[in-house]
Amino acid sequence: MQTLSTEDYLKAIYHVSQSSSGAVATTSIAKQIGAKPSSVTDMFKKLSDQNLVKYQKYQGVSLTNEGVKTALRIIRKHRLWESFLVSHLNFNWDEVHQVAEQLEHIQSEKLTNELERFLDYPTHDPHGDPIPNRALFMKTYNKILLTELPVNKECVCVGVKDNSSDFLRYLDRRQIGIGTPLQVLHREDFDDSLHIQAGKSTLMITKKTAENIYVKS
Amino acid sequence: MQTLSTEDYLKAIYHVSQSSSGAVATTSIAKQIGAKPSSVTDMFKKLSDQNLVKYQKYQGVSLTNEGVKTALRIIRKHRLWESFLVSHLNFNWDEVHQVAEQLEHIQSEKLTNELERFLDYPTHDPHGDPIPNRALFMKTYNKILLTELPVNKECVCVGVKDNSSDFLRYLDRRQIGIGTPLQVLHREDFDDSLHIQAGKSTLMITKKTAENIYVKS
DNA sequence: AAAAAAATTTAGACTTGTCTAAATTTGTTA
DNA sequence: TAACAAATTTAGACAAGTCTAAATTTTTTT
Structure with a gap:
C-alpha cells in the first residue's frame, strides 16, 4: 500500500x-x-x-519488477479514468489529465475492474496510449512518427507525443484525432513542412507538429 | 481549497x-x-x-455558513459517487461507502456536475440519503422510523439509519431495499417485534431492526 | 590530468497531522 | 459546595514529505 x-x-x-x-x-x-x-x-x-x-x-x-507492477497499476487506472471522462462525461482529451491524476490514486480493485468492464475493455486511452489490462499487459502497436512516414503512404493517427493542451486543442481545430486517416501529399524540402490529407481535408503542418503525431500504416 | x-x-x-x-x-x-x-x-x-x-x-x-457549504459539497460528491457505483459498476449498497470516502475528495467541479448529469440528476443515494444539487439544496422527505408507523398503514422504505454492512446485508437477505413497500401487520407487545408485509412476503423483524428503517407513507 | 561545471547527496529545518502524558476546565455527585 | 469524574486542552514529540544551503561526487572542458 x-x-x-x-x-x-x-x-x-x-x-x-x-x-x-x-x-x-x-x-x-x-x-x-x-x-x-x-x-x-x-x-x-x-x-x-x-x-x-x-x-x-x-x-x-x-x-524493480514490483516497482514496474505498481507503476502499471497506476497507469492502468489513469488511462481507464481518462477514457471514462471522455466517453461518458463530456470531457475533451485536453481536459482529462488533471482529473485523472487524482482518480488514479483511488484504491479499489473492484472499482478498477468494474470500470474496465463498463467501458468494454478499452485497449487505448483518448490520447492513443495503451491501457494495461488486469494482468498489466498492454498491446502496443507499431507506431511511427508522422515525420517518418513515406510520402503518399496511407496511415491512421494512433496517438500523440506532446500531450499539452495547446497541442491537443490545435489538433482539434485541424480536426485531427485518434483514428483520423492521414496521408503525406508533399514534403517541402525548404522547411520540412508537410502538405497532408487529414480525413477529407488537405492542410499544411509544420515539422514540429508532424513529429508529435504517431501513426500506423 | x-x-x-x-x-x-x-x-x-x-x-x-x-x-x-x-x-x-x-x-x-x-x-x-x-x-x-x-x-x-x-x-x-x-x-x-x-x-x-x-x-x-x-x-x-x-x-459557519462557509463550513456548511464545504461539507455539503463533499457530501454531494460522496452520494453521487455511491449512486454511480451501484447503478453502473455493480457495487452493492454495503460496499460503496469505503470507495466513496476516497472519491468524495476528487477536486473538479466539471467532474461532479457531469457525473450528476450522467446519472440523470438523482435526488437520493443508494441508502436513501438526499443528494445536494448544484446549488447545495437537497430534498428531504418526511420520513419516519418503521417503529413509529401505525399498524396496517401502507408505506415505502426510503432509507436506513444504520449503514453498517451487517445491517445492509441483512436487509438484502430479507429482500428489503429502498422503494420496497412495507406494512406493519402486527406489533407484539411482549418484545416489540413486528410482523410485517415486505413486498410480497411476510416476515418478522425485531424492534432493533425496525428502528433503523426509515419509511414514508 | 587539473580545473570548472553540473549533478547529487547530506545536514538541518519547516509544515501538516498525528500521538502521549500532563495540566486544566467543566460537569456531576455525594 | 467540595470532591471526584469526565472532557478538553496544552506541551512536547514524531513521521512524512518537502525545502535551502553546504558538501561531495561525477562529468565535461580546457
Missing part, C-alpha cells in the same frame, strides 16, 4: 525510463514531479527500502 | 451536528474520525482560523 507521493514517483520513474535508456537520473524526476533534487534523493531511498527501485548513490534508479 | 483531513473533519462535524443539537463536542468528532481528542482540538483551531467553524475553548464547534 503506497502513499500518494510514492505512487507519483513510481509513475514518473516509469515514464522517464520508457523514453530513455539506462538508469533514471535524480534531476529528470525532479523536473517531472516538480520537486527539488534533494527531495527526490530522499524519496529514492524510501523506494529503495521498499524494494520498488534499485538505487545506487549518484547513479540514479531503476524500477 | 481544503486538505483531505480538513474535508473529513468538516463532513464529520456536519453529520454529528445533524444528529444532535447545540455545539459539536471534541470527543464525538474524535470517535467519528478515529483520532484522539487532542488531535481534534488541534484541527478545531485550524478550521477556526479558516473561518469554517466557530470554536470556543471547552465549548465545542459549530460550522
Whole structure:
C-alpha cells in the first residue's frame, strides 16, 4: 500500500525510463514531479527500502519488477479514468489529465475492474496510449512518427507525443484525432513542412507538429 | 481549497451536528474520525482560523455558513459517487461507502456536475440519503422510523439509519431495499417485534431492526 | 590530468497531522 | 459546595514529505 507521493514517483520513474535508456537520473524526476533534487534523493531511498527501485548513490534508479507492477497499476487506472471522462462525461482529451491524476490514486480493485468492464475493455486511452489490462499487459502497436512516414503512404493517427493542451486543442481545430486517416501529399524540402490529407481535408503542418503525431500504416 | 483531513473533519462535524443539537463536542468528532481528542482540538483551531467553524475553548464547534457549504459539497460528491457505483459498476449498497470516502475528495467541479448529469440528476443515494444539487439544496422527505408507523398503514422504505454492512446485508437477505413497500401487520407487545408485509412476503423483524428503517407513507 | 561545471547527496529545518502524558476546565455527585 | 469524574486542552514529540544551503561526487572542458 503506497502513499500518494510514492505512487507519483513510481509513475514518473516509469515514464522517464520508457523514453530513455539506462538508469533514471535524480534531476529528470525532479523536473517531472516538480520537486527539488534533494527531495527526490530522499524519496529514492524510501523506494529503495521498499524494494520498488534499485538505487545506487549518484547513479540514479531503476524500477524493480514490483516497482514496474505498481507503476502499471497506476497507469492502468489513469488511462481507464481518462477514457471514462471522455466517453461518458463530456470531457475533451485536453481536459482529462488533471482529473485523472487524482482518480488514479483511488484504491479499489473492484472499482478498477468494474470500470474496465463498463467501458468494454478499452485497449487505448483518448490520447492513443495503451491501457494495461488486469494482468498489466498492454498491446502496443507499431507506431511511427508522422515525420517518418513515406510520402503518399496511407496511415491512421494512433496517438500523440506532446500531450499539452495547446497541442491537443490545435489538433482539434485541424480536426485531427485518434483514428483520423492521414496521408503525406508533399514534403517541402525548404522547411520540412508537410502538405497532408487529414480525413477529407488537405492542410499544411509544420515539422514540429508532424513529429508529435504517431501513426500506423 | 481544503486538505483531505480538513474535508473529513468538516463532513464529520456536519453529520454529528445533524444528529444532535447545540455545539459539536471534541470527543464525538474524535470517535467519528478515529483520532484522539487532542488531535481534534488541534484541527478545531485550524478550521477556526479558516473561518469554517466557530470554536470556543471547552465549548465545542459549530460550522459557519462557509463550513456548511464545504461539507455539503463533499457530501454531494460522496452520494453521487455511491449512486454511480451501484447503478453502473455493480457495487452493492454495503460496499460503496469505503470507495466513496476516497472519491468524495476528487477536486473538479466539471467532474461532479457531469457525473450528476450522467446519472440523470438523482435526488437520493443508494441508502436513501438526499443528494445536494448544484446549488447545495437537497430534498428531504418526511420520513419516519418503521417503529413509529401505525399498524396496517401502507408505506415505502426510503432509507436506513444504520449503514453498517451487517445491517445492509441483512436487509438484502430479507429482500428489503429502498422503494420496497412495507406494512406493519402486527406489533407484539411482549418484545416489540413486528410482523410485517415486505413486498410480497411476510416476515418478522425485531424492534432493533425496525428502528433503523426509515419509511414514508 | 587539473580545473570548472553540473549533478547529487547530506545536514538541518519547516509544515501538516498525528500521538502521549500532563495540566486544566467543566460537569456531576455525594 | 467540595470532591471526584469526565472532557478538553496544552506541551512536547514524531513521521512524512518537502525545502535551502553546504558538501561531495561525477562529468565535461580546457
